[in-house]
Amino acid sequence: MTVKVYDYWRSSASYRLRIALHLKGVAFEAIQVDLHPDRKEHQGPAYRSLNPQMRVPAIEVEGETIGQSMAILEWIEETWPHNPILPTAPLQRLKARAFADTIACDVHPLNNPSVLNELRFTFGADQDGISNWYADWIRRGFSALEARYGSRSSEFLFGENPTIAEICLVPQIYNARRFNVDTSDYPELVQIDAQCMELEAFQKASPEASKPV
Ligand SMILES: N[C@@H](CCC(=O)N[C@@H](CS)C(=O)NCC(=O)O)C(=O)O
Numbered sequence: 001m002t003v004k005v006y007d008y009w010r011s012s013a014s015y016r017l018r019i020a021l022h023l024k025g026v027a028f029e030a031i032q033v034d035l036h037p038d039r040k041e042h043q044g045p046a047y048r049s050l051n052p053q054m055r056v057p058a059i060e061v062e063g064e065t066i067g068q069s070m071a072i073l074e075w076i077e078e079t080w081p082h083n084p085i086l087p088t089a090p091l092q093r094l095k096a097r098a099f100a101d102t103i104a105c106d107v108h109p110l111n112n113p114s115v116l117n118e119l120r121f122t123f124g125a126d127q128d129g130i131s132n133w134y135a136d137w138i139r140r141g142f143s144a145l146e147a148r149y150g151s152r153s154s155e156f157l158f159g160e161n162p163t164i165a166e167i168c169l170v171p172q173i174y175n176a177r178r179f180n181v182d183t184s185d186y187p188e189l190v191q192i193d194a195q196c197m198e199l200e201a202f203q204k205a206s207p208e209a210s211k212p213v
Contacts, residue, residue, distance in 0.1 A: 001079075003028040004060035006051065008035045008042075009210040010178075012108060012171035013069040014057040018205035019167045020073050024080045032212050035113065070104050073164055085167060087158045096158045099149055099165035103172045107141035111175070135181040138172070142186045145169075150188040155195070162196055170196050174207065 003021065007014040007030040021028050033056050034041040041047055042054045050065040051058045058067040059075075066072070077085050086093050109115070111134050119125040119133060149157055149165075157165045173193045176183050183190050196202045203209060 001061075005030050006033050006047070006056050006058040006060070006065070007031060007210070008033055008056045009207045009212065011035060011056050012175050013055070013104075015171035015174065015205060015207065015210075016069045016104075016167050017057050017059070017072055017076070018210060019162075019170065019202055020076045020085055020164075022201035022204045023085060023162065023167075023199075024076065024083045026076070026080055030210065037113070070100070070164075073167065083161070085162070085164050087163055092158045095149070096163040096165045099145060099157060100163075100168040102141050102145055103168040107137050107172060108175075110137045131179065134179050135176075138176050138181050139185075141172075142176070142183070142189055146186045146189055150186075152188075157192060162199070162202075166192060166196050169193060170202060 003026060005014070005017055005021070005028050007018065009032065018028075018030070033047050035056065042051075042056060048054055050060075051067050053067050055067055057069055057072065058065050059072055061075075073085065087096055116130055116134070119130055125133070154160055156162050157169075169189060170193050173183060173189065175181075197206075
């Protein structure tokens, strides 16, 4: 099966899928949908007809295009169960999903370009206001995750291998650094990020490695 991913190299939700596919060694074709404010390909008619939600990522499977990275991660796990991205024990699975959803549901959506544009153009926020908003939602999420999951006895957050928790964490740390959010209050999260970035799958999935030439 050839997997087509509608991707944008700087999109952190797309980055999640790239990590999962590389961890499992599944070959995929990445089709860039340029989210840059000067181009906004995701809002153009071609992509809109494939994904009316006008967001990336989306995948093409059996002739259908389907969005939502967290649902796609579960589909990837079900389709290619080797090198699992969910722990085996139900309680550990619950914790890994809860960790991932803290980022995917409670942090990332509030920092999306469409939300930042609403703040800027509908509510008149200036750049400082937007930067504070952006950093604040990351800090709220990371503080909770550091407090709840900061001490562990395993190599990674929920076992000896990265799971969906790290798959969501690493792109969010990338975003934090990109927007100059200080991460020094979250030493365990930063440590996990560093460990992940030693792995080839995370390196291959990184925005820099995925940027079209
Ligand atoms: N819940 C969606 C979020 C996808 C999403 O918001 N992607 C961002 C890029 S990381 C996007 O396409 N934003 C376009 C916009 O805000 O206009 C998922 O997890 O796939």
